Amino acid sequence: MMKFRFLSPYCEKIGAMKLGLLLFTFLVGFSLTLVAQGPGLRPPGPPPHRQGEPPGLGGRGGPGGREHTATEAGLLQLLPADERPPARNKVKIRERSDEVSIQSNGMPDHLIGEFPNPGNPNEVREQDYDIVFPADPEEASFVTRMQGDSSNRHLRVFGVTLDGVFLEPGTAEFWMGRRENGWNYEALGGAVPLGLDANYGHVQPDGNYHYHGLPTGLMNRLGHEAGKHSPLIGWAADGFPVYSLYGYKSGNDPLSEVVELKSSFALKEGSRPGGSNAPSGGYDGAFFEDYEFIPGSGDLDECNGRFCITPDYPDGTYAYFLTREWPVVPRAFRGTPVALKPPGGAGGPEGIPGRGGPPQGRPPGGRPPRPF
DSSP: OEEEEOSSSSOEEEEOOBTTBOOOOOOOOOOOOOOOOOTTOOOOOOSOOOSSSOTTOSOOSSTTSOOBOOOSOOOOOOBOOOBOOSSOOOEEEEEOSSEEEEEEOOOOSSOBOOSSBTTBOOOOOOOOEEEEEESSOOOOSSOEESSSOGGGTTOOOOEEETTSOEEOOOOSOBBTTOGGGOOBBOTTSSSSOOOOBTTSEEEOTTOOEEESSOOHHHHHHTTOOTTSOOOOOEEETTSOEEEESEEESSTTOTTSOEEEOOOSEEEOSSBOOOSSSSOOSBOOSSBGGGEEEOTTSSSSOTTSEEEEEETTEEEEEEEEEEOSSTTSSOOEESSOOOOSSOSSOTTSSOOOOOOOOOBTBOOOSOOOOOOO
């Protein structure tokens, strides 16, 4: 018998290595206690709001088709997370030789904000997720981007956390409601009010609660703290692991100092094009298009990840990291992602979570060695 233990209170796997089959199951119960936000989990706020159009105003229309005219980033107003979800958290994770399946009711394992609220009119409801992604991820020959590429509109969900909740960084909000012109509003940019709570989560019309930023309630539940390597937070849609903020300074040396990892993105210099097809004003973080990747400026690549050693993968793996600075939740995949959600508007009324499958089969190769 071989025993595998994730470095979290969520799951433990005990199984026999027969015919390459690994199986583990865990059930997570809802916690009624809100753990105070720990050191290092301060909100990643956008640039301070400047004088001009109030953030989030100037829009009209219904959800998914609102014609927002705001062009400035604003201070992000987060609702306190002091409400119990309407149902207990239930998660079942099974890992086989070629796939990982996650069944979840989508209920977070921590307190959440009040929903509906003035910025989000939707009620949290139980979901019926049956998610499948590769168990043997391998680097693809090209990077797959979630935003800025119309051919990848089906990739709305970056990954799923250990409590069975989606990481979904994008929104369905576009300047003047014109998706075809780009200029996608950032969920954490503060230009458009989305009713986010202190976990950077909110709710879609189908009742799906999901994270747009650092899932602070979950991170605290997992014992996340400065000075220690991040625990496993979840998995990306391509099967690679997801961590948050803290990793080894030297990715290949577990004896090196633990530091907060920095992204390699920054705001563009200058001003947006303006005119009838683009917003005006300086690049301030209100839109996805306000940012650019600057190779070597941070610790992570354009997918907000790196090849490194982690406590769960002492022989190394590619791993994604949630960061305090943009993009916070990665916007691109190093491996071959599955669509965890059918085509539809992220953050809007479309897109019902469901069972996913690789676009053209699962990537070949084996999973990086794991500690047993």
